[in-house]
Amino acid sequence: MTEPLRTLVLPPLGSLPLSRADSDRDGVARVTEGLLDRLWETPETRVLTLVRGKAPVTADALLLLAPSDVQRPELVVYLGRINEGAVDAGAPVVLAVLPEEDPAIAPTQGWLGLREIAASLDARDAGLFVEAAAIANWHATHSHCPRCGTPTDVRDGGWVRQCPKDSSQHYPRTDAAIIVSVVDDDDRLLLGSAVAWPEDRYSTLAGFVEPGESLEAAVIREVGEESGIEIQSPEYLGSQPWPFPASLMLGFTARAVTTDAVPDRDEMRSLRWFTRQQLFAEVRDGTIAVAGGVSIARALIERWYGGPLDEEPSEARP
Numbered sequence: 001m002t003e004p005l006r007t008l009v010l011p012p013l014g015s016l017p018l019s020r021a022d023s024d025r026d027g028v029a030r031v032t033e034g035l036l037d038r039l040w041e042t043p044e045t046r047v048l049t050l051v052r053g054k055a056p057v058t059a060d061a062l063l064l065l066a067p068s069d070v071q072r073p074e075l076v077v078y079l080g081r082i083n084e085g086a087v088d089a090g091a092p093v094v095l096a097v098l099p100e101e102d103p104a105i106a107p108t109q110g111w112l113g114l115r116e117i118a119a120s121l122d123a124r125d126a127g128l129f130v131e132a133a134a135i136a137n138w139h140a141t142h143s144h145c146p147r148c149g150t151p152t153d154v155r156d157g158g159w160v161r162q163c164p165k166d167s168s169q170h171y172p173r174t175d176a177a178i179i180v181s182v183v184d185d186d187d188r189l190l191l192g193s194a195v196a197w198p199e200d201r202y203s204t205l206a207g208f209v210e211p212g213e214s215l216e217a218a219v220i221r222e223v224g225e226e227s228g229i230e231i232q233s234p235e236y237l238g239s240q241p242w243p244f245p246a247s248l249m250l251g252f253t254a255r256a257v258t259t260d261a262v263p264d265r266d267e268m269r270s271l272r273w274f275t276r277q278q279l280f281a282e283v284r285d286g287t288i289a290v291a292g293g294v295s296i297a298r299a300l301i302e303r304w305y306g307g308p309l310d311e312e313p314s315e316a317r318p
């Protein structure tokens with residue numbers, strides 16, 4: 001088994017809700033001949049079912065089932081083995097992507113999406129749900145060969161799709177996106193309200209990394225495009241998978257060299273610089289709403305703020 005993620009040093013942003021995990025993806029086992037058939041016949045195997053991105057939840061935990069309790073669907077993916085110390089330690093887990101909710105599976109909290117339940121799940125279940133949602137999303141949109149259009153076959157435990165006509169192999173994709181807390185010399189934070197959001201919603205600037213672009217260049221370009229602000233020395237703070245449908249959010253902070261923020265009207269409705277006291281007051285009285293609890297945006301904002309946004313900023317902070 002490879003080293004479990006939980007023993008790694010935490011990034012400056014700390015433990016992000018969707019970056020938690022307590023299982024070993026066991027990638028070397030994926031190529032084993034007949035792996036999924038054997039796992040489906042093993043009573044110890046736990047099955048995580050997913051229907052259009054929703055999983056069954058009972059008592060703030062994923063409802064994992066025995067293979068005999070689930071009608072095996074067309075798409076099954078090996079997710080790995082649960083780590084020692086976690087519930088069901090050592091058990092292999094497979095994802096079963098069901099076409100619709102099975103009435104025989106009756107979770108007490110219902111079928112819930114990752115964003116609805118992630119904050120209440122433990123590390124084991126958060127990790128399994130994120131992995132399952134991400135790989136299921138990839139399969140849902142990559143059913144055919146991008147070279148010749150032939151429907152592809154699933155292999156390697158569900159982690160590769162292969163074209164039967166030209167034998168090309170296709171691997172799961174992840175879209176890198178940067179997100180950045182921009183801070184000026186007065187230690188104010190830049191937040192923007194996007195055209196696509198409700199008018200009172202504000203968050204840190206973000207955008208996809210373009211082909212052939214470094215992360216640092218993407219941070220500088222996105223901030224420039226969306227706000228006209230020049231920044232220097234983007235500093236990496238941590239990452240979080242965001243499988244809606246396929247992003248990996250890479251969090252940065254950067255110091256603004258200029259402060260005249262001009263919203264790019266196609267994407268940004270308004271841009272504002274906040275002191276901690278202003279942000280606290282406007283969030284408290286409902287003038288603005290900021291990004292939610294499981295987002296990396298929230299973690300970036302609270303790192304600058306120095307604590308939870310629902311608590312007054314400490315005296316030492318402006």
Ligand SMILES: [Zn+2]
Binds near residue numbers: 148
């Ligand atoms: Zn092909």
